[in-house]
Structure formats: structure tokens, C-alpha cells
Amino acid sequence: AQKITQTQPGMFVQEKEAVTLDCTYDTSDQSYGLFWYKQPSSGEMIFLIYQGSYDEQNATEGRYSLNFQKARKSANLVISASQLGDSAMYFCAMREGMKTSYDKVIFGPGTSLSVIP
Amino acid sequence: DTEVTQTPKHLVMGMTNKKSLKCEQHMGHRAMYWYKQKAKKPPELMFVYSYEKLSINESVPSRFSPECPNSSLLNLHLHALQPEDSALYLCASSHPHRDRGLYGYTFGSGTRLTVV
Numbered sequence: 001a002q003k004i005t006q007t008q009p010g011m012f013v014q015e016k017e018a019v020t021l022d023c024t025y026d027t028s029d030q031s032y033g034l035f036w037y038k039q040p041s042s043g044e045m046i047f048l049i050y051q052g053s054y055d056e057q058n059a060t061e062g063r064y065s066l067n068f069q070k071a072r073k074s075a076n077l078v079i080s081a082s083q084l085g086d087s088a089m090y091f092c093a094m095r096e097g098m099k100t101s102y103d104k105v106i107f108g109p110g111t112s113l114s115v116i117p
Numbered sequence: 118d119t120e121v122t123q124t125p126k127h128l129v130m131g132m133t134n135k136k137s138l139k140c141e142q143h144m145g146h147r148a149m150y151w152y153k154q155k156a157k158k159p160p161e162l163m164f165v166y167s168y169e170k171l172s173i174n175e176s177v178p179s180r181f182s183p184e185c186p187n188s189s190l191l192n193l194h195l196h197a198l199q200p201e202d203s204a205l206y207l208c209a210s211s212h213p214h215r216d217r218g219l220y221g222y223t224f225g226s227g228t229r230l231t232v233v
Contacts, residue, residue, distance in 0.1 A: 047223070109158070
């Protein structure tokens, strides 16, 4: 069974500093996808970044980058230049079902990030 | 239109009530999902519809009844719920094609359900 681990239940970061949120995963599939989602207190799940298991380069989206280390089965999210609006819950997630017409995505337990002015 | 719209945003219902949650998308996505999320926990998959057919039911109690009447609409019918069913219910949709950048879900903003 697939599993996602996020070992940091809560983190604090100073505004304008960079922060790394850890994620490790476990799967026996050769082909899979990894995501990071942001969930503010309003409840909406916001897609941040995607990394495919065969992608050779680390994904980047603006201030977000994904540090993908396939051999270690880790997919850490790096947020550069933190902003107050980055305070939220962050979920690492993994997709299985590559050969299906749908994506079955499982989520890690989440990391609560607080940005300090 | 790149949205998934969920209604209502908030719902309070008694344990003997029947209510429905609605989810709508017009992005041409052919897979739609219901997730349940308790406070400070990750979302848990409940149901998956692919091309309007139920593909996954994660052993959800029968008091939750999903329905996908067409490719744009997903409903969750609720009946005889328990207080422990109080949660945020998230709907999502995804694109069926495997082109890069089209993976993953688009989520709605959720329905906060309270069962009293």
C-alpha cells in the first residue's frame, strides 16, 4: 500500500526567509506522481506543484520548488521568500492509477506552516 | 472556466434529515471525486466517478449515496447521518488525458457539514 509521511506537524518561518517542508513516500509503482497542495483556513485545497516519477528535473512554480530525490523517496517542498499569506496547512500527496482514467490521490498528514512577521 | 463549484458552503442537518451536496464543473473533466476531511486531518477519499460510472467506493457507509447524473455534475445524498459525520466535504475533478500539466485535481471550496 502506498503511504505518505510528513514528519513536521507544525513549522514557523520568518517572513522573507525560505522554508523546506519534508515529505517521504512509499510505493512499489514505477510510475507515479507527487503533488503539494496548500489549504488555508478557508478550507480550499490549492494545487501548488507536481512532479512525475520520470521527470529528470525538479519541478518549479514561481516561489515553489520540489526537491525530488527518487532513490530516497523524498519530495520536499521549498518555499522561497515566505509571505504572510503562505500561512496554511500543506499536504504532500501521491497519485496512483496511472493506467486508469482517473487519479486516485492519497494525502500525507500535513504540515501547518506559520509565517512570522 | 477553471472552477469546481460546491453548494451549499455550509450545511447544518439533523440526524433524521435528508440533504444533498452538489458539485459542478465545466472544464470537460471526466473524473470526479468526493473526499471527507475532519479537522486537522488530511482528506480521505470516499468515491470516484469516471465517465459517469462509479469506479471507487472506499467502503463508505450507505447513509452516503453518490450520484453522477452527467459529466458536469456530482451529487452526494445524505440520509440518517451521525454527529461524527460532521466534516468538510470536498469535491474534485481531474482531466483524463495524460498530458503534462493536466495531472492532479481541481478542488471545490468544500461544504462544511454539521450534523446535530
